[in-house]
Amino acid sequence: MKRILDLSYRTKIPLWGSLLIILATLVVSGSLMFKAYDDMREDLFVRSSGLAYRLAESLFQPLMEDDTWQAFEIISKALDVANTRDILQPNTILIIDNELKVMIATDPMLIPRGTRVDQLTPEYGVLVEQIQKLDVSGRTTYETQDKKNYYVTAPVVNEGYRLGTVIVVNAKDSLWPRFVRIASHGALTGLLVLAILLPANWYWGMRLSRPLVLITERMTTLSSATAEEMKNVSYPYHDEVGQLFEAYQHMQIEQSNKQALEKQVVHSERLAAVGHLAAGVAHEINNPLGGMLTAIDTLRSVGSKNNRAFDSQTAKTISLIERGLTQIKETVSALLVEARVRTRDLEPQDFEDIRSLVVPQAQSKQLLLDWRSSLARSLPLQANQVRQILINLLLNAIHAANLRGTVICVIEERNQKLHLQVENDGKQLSSEQMSHLFEPFSPLSKTGHGLGLWVTYQIVQQLGGDIRVEQHNGNIVFSVSLPFVENTTA
Amino acid sequence: MGLPDSLFNMQYMLIGEWRQYLSDKLNRPVEIVFNKRFSNTTVQLYLETLDFAWVTDYPDVHLKNEVRLMAIPLSKGQPYFTSYLIVPAFNHNTASLLELKGALFAFTDPSQNGSYLDVRHELLMAGQDPNRFFSKIIFTGSHREVIKAVALGLAHAGEVDSNVWDSLAKSRPDLAARTRVVAKSLPYGAPPVVANHFVSKEDFKDMQSVLLGMAKDARGLELLKRIGLDGFMAGDEKVYERNAKMRQLLNE
Numbered sequence: 106m107k108r109i110l111d112l113s114y115r116t117k118i119p120l121w122g123s124l125l126i127i128l129a130t131l132v133v134s135g136s137l138m139f140k141a142y143d144d145m146r147e148d149l150f151v152r153s154s155g156l157a158y159r160l161a162e163s164l165f166q167p168l169m170e171d172d173t174w175q176a177f178e179i180i181s182k183a184l185d186v187a188n189t190r191d192i193l194q195p196n197t198i199l200i201i202d203n204e205l206k207v208m209i210a211t212d213p214m215l216i217p218r219g220t221r222v223d224q225l226t227p228e229y230g231v232l233v234e235q236i237q238k239l240d241v242s243g244r245t246t247y248e249t250q251d252k253k254n255y256y257v258t259a260p261v262v263n264e265g266y267r268l269g270t271v272i273v274v275n276a277k278d279s280l281w282p283r284f285v286r287i288a289s290h291g292a293l294t295g296l297l298v299l300a301i302l303l304p305a306n307w308y309w310g311m312r313l314s315r316p317l318v319l320i321t322e323r324m325t326t327l328s329s330a331t332a333e334e335m336k337n338v339s340y341p342y343h344d345e346v347g348q349l350f351e352a353y354q355h356m357q358i359e360q361s362n363k364q365a366l367e368k369q370v371v372h373s374e375r376l377a378a379v380g381h382l383a384a385g386v387a388h389e390i391n392n393p394l395g396g397m398l399t400a401i402d403t404l405r406s407v408g409s410k411n412n413r414a415f416d417s418q419t420a421k422t423i424s425l426i427e428r429g430l431t432q433i434k435e436t437v438s439a440l441l442v443e444a445r446v447r448t449r450d451l452e453p454q455d456f457e458d459i460r461s462l463v464v465p466q467a468q469s470k471q472l473l474l475d476w477r478s479s480l481a482r483s484l485p486l487q488a489n490q491v492r493q494i495l496i497n498l499l500l501n502a503i504h505a506a507n508l509r510g511t512v513i514c515v516i517e518e519r520n521q522k523l524h525l526q527v528e529n530d531g532k533q534l535s536s537e538q539m540s541h542l543f544e545p546f547s548p549l550s551k552t553g554h555g556l557g558l559w560v561t562y563q564i565v566q567q568l569g570g571d572i573r574v575e576q577h578n579g580n581i582v583f584s585v586s587l588p589f590v591e592n593t594t595a
Numbered sequence: 596m597g598l599p600d601s602l603f604n605m606q607y608m609l610i611g612e613w614r615q616y617l618s619d620k621l622n623r624p625v626e627i628v629f630n631k632r633f634s635n636t637t638v639q640l641y642l643e644t645l646d647f648a649w650v651t652d653y654p655d656v657h658l659k660n661e662v663r664l665m666a667i668p669l670s671k672g673q674p675y676f677t678s679y680l681i682v683p684a685f686n687h688n689t690a691s692l693l694e695l696k697g698a699l700f701a702f703t704d705p706s707q708n709g710s711y712l713d714v715r716h717e718l719l720m721a722g723q724d725p726n727r728f729f730s731k732i733i734f735t736g737s738h739r740e741v742i743k744a745v746a747l748g749l750a751h752a753g754e755v756d757s758n759v760w761d762s763l764a765k766s767r768p769d770l771a772a773r774t775r776v777v778a779k780s781l782p783y784g785a786p787p788v789v790a791n792h793f794v795s796k797e798d799f800k801d802m803q804s805v806l807l808g809m810a811k812d813a814r815g816l817e818l819l820k821r822i823g824l825d826g827f828m829a830g831d832e833k834v835y836e837r838n839a840k841m842r843q844l845l846n847e
Contacts, residue, residue: 174735
């Protein structure tokens with residue numbers, strides 16, 4: 106049973122439907138057949154009673170005159186008539202006298218004259234009791250049945266004077282051919298109904314269960330399916346299933362949004378942690394480093410002051426140390442991104458400067474630099490840092506773009522924010538690469554020390570802005586939005 | 596003209612044709628009155644509503660005084676009929692009438708001159724009481740139905756005109772085969788055609804010559820053949836001597 110209940114609705118709905126249809130058909134046709142049989146039986150009794158009365162009336166005169174042959178002819182004809190009209194045909198007709206002895210039977214060989222009727226079969230015995238009770242004046246009949254036959258009796262009576270009784274015996278078998286005819290007709294109709302209803306039910310069940318099945322399939326692949334894919338599953342109607350679809354779609358969109366948000370939070374937290382660590386380490390290194398460089402500088406100046414030149418070996422070593430320390434300082438200062446004191450507001454001219462700066466680089470790779478700047482006024486943002494962000498992004502983009510490719514730069518002001526968007530048609534990045542893009546010492550950088558995007562990220566964070574990267578139409582798109590700051594220094 | 600049903604076995608077409616034949620020959624309309632209850636013919640004869648009648652109970656004492664014997668049918672050239680004692684085919688044992696004591700016996704008609712009279716006479720001769728020998732006697736009204744009653748087993752035995760049984764054996768072998776002929780009776784006078792006492796000599800002669808002439812023309816012969824007769828001869832009381840004797844013995 107559980108195995109059946111575990112079946113898919115695709116099977117279960119049509120299955121239950123079919124079961125119901127078959128059951129209903131069986132019950133209806135069964136009850137109709139039962140009714141038909143009952144009606145036929147009733148009909149048989151009515152006809153037999155009628156026949157018994159007619160016979161009893163016609164028989165009075167011949168029996169009165171002791172005309173056995175005439176009486177025999179009358180009951181024989183009753184069988185013949187019934188036969189020719191193909192209605193229910195009595196099996197045997199008996200006439201018994203008041204002593205319950207057979208006077209005449211339609212089958213005299215089987216039931217000879219003078220036989221006591223209750224000696225024939227036990228059922229006749231029951232009949233005899235009833236015959237004796239029969240109201241002589243009334244037109245009462247008595248009906249009974251045994252396994253094989255139905256019996257109907259009527260008194261041969263005239264004005265209270267009774268000569269005997271007519272017994273009409275009908276074989277139950279005679280009902281069968283008619284019943285079989287009706288039953289086979291009923292069965293045929295039932296089959297026809299089933300032939301129409303079952304495929305219709307199957308189709309309907311499939312239709313009904315299809316959206317449910319679709320939803321289930323989607324649900325089971327929840328993690329992999331995206332909201333976009335969900336939208337592709339079209340269900341055009343706004344019934345409960347349609348609403349379910351919408352609700353599910355909504356839920357899935359929220360789910361994916363939430364996932365994206367969580368991912369972003371984790372990402373930025375990680376970046377922040379890395380930033381803190383890097384800045385701390387940089388600070389710790391920076392202070393002794395400054396001391397060391399100063400010491401070397403002092404050592405040199407002391408040396409020159411005393412006009413004592415270091416021997417070449419020492420001078421070479423000092424120079425080596427100085428170069429090494431300088432390299433460390435450069436790296437460390439790159440890590441030490443600090444919001445510097447605000448210098449001046451950002452002017453449209455700043456962007457023109459940046460454009461002039463990067464154009465030679467773009468030309469060297471024969472790139473198409475699509476520059477879309479709609480800025481017409483100065484903005485309350487720190488010019489240096491914005492310049493640094495844009496330069497970093499543009500240089501990265503030019504570097505990543507294909508030969509003779511395209512770099513698009515969009516600059517616009519919207520909702521108290523500056524929006525920068527830099528796009529290139531370079532090689533696509535994996536999601537793994539995308540997620541580590543803003544981390545320091547990026548393995549993607551093949552020339553620099555991989556701090557460009559990290560620095561950019563740090564600056565954007567310090568300015569309270571937002572930076573994101575997307576792959577869109579085969580392009581890698583960096584979007585930066587920077588909120589305007591209150592003009593506190595003015 | 597009155598006609599007993601038993602002779603024609605309800606072949607109404609044949610009766611109609613015979614009536615037409617008589618009308619044509621006599622040049623006057625002929626009305627045929629027939630009744631299943633033979634005795635009614637006799638009654639009507641008494642009542643003088645009939646001119647002629649084909650009677651089966653000649654020579655009934657009362658009748659004899661009222662009518663004149665006109666013509667006697669011929670069977671196999673003789674003015675005598677015989678009858679068969681028949682039992683159902685499944686009865687292989689019965690070999691004579693006397694074995695049928697207590698049986699249910701079927702006759703055509705109580706007024707029948709031949710079979711009924713003959714059987715009763717035979718019983719009387721054997722020292723039996725003809726009125727008590729059988730447990731019950733049923734009368735079917737026609738020879739053919741005697742055969743039917745015996746064939747169906749309603750009667751244990753019956754006495755039937757031999758001509759009727761023979762012709763039935765040809766036309767309905769299935770029915771005849773369900774009976775078995777046990778014995779053949781002695782010949783007795785065939786049922787004659789009689790004229791009422793008031794019929795004029797001319798009319799008597801006309802009718803008699805038409806009947807006697809039937810065997811001489813093709814149409815008449817064909818009708819006779821269908822009735823199962825060879826022809827008619829002029830009435831002769833000698834033919835009924837045995838019948839009269841039997842009646843006398845039976846006190847009838």
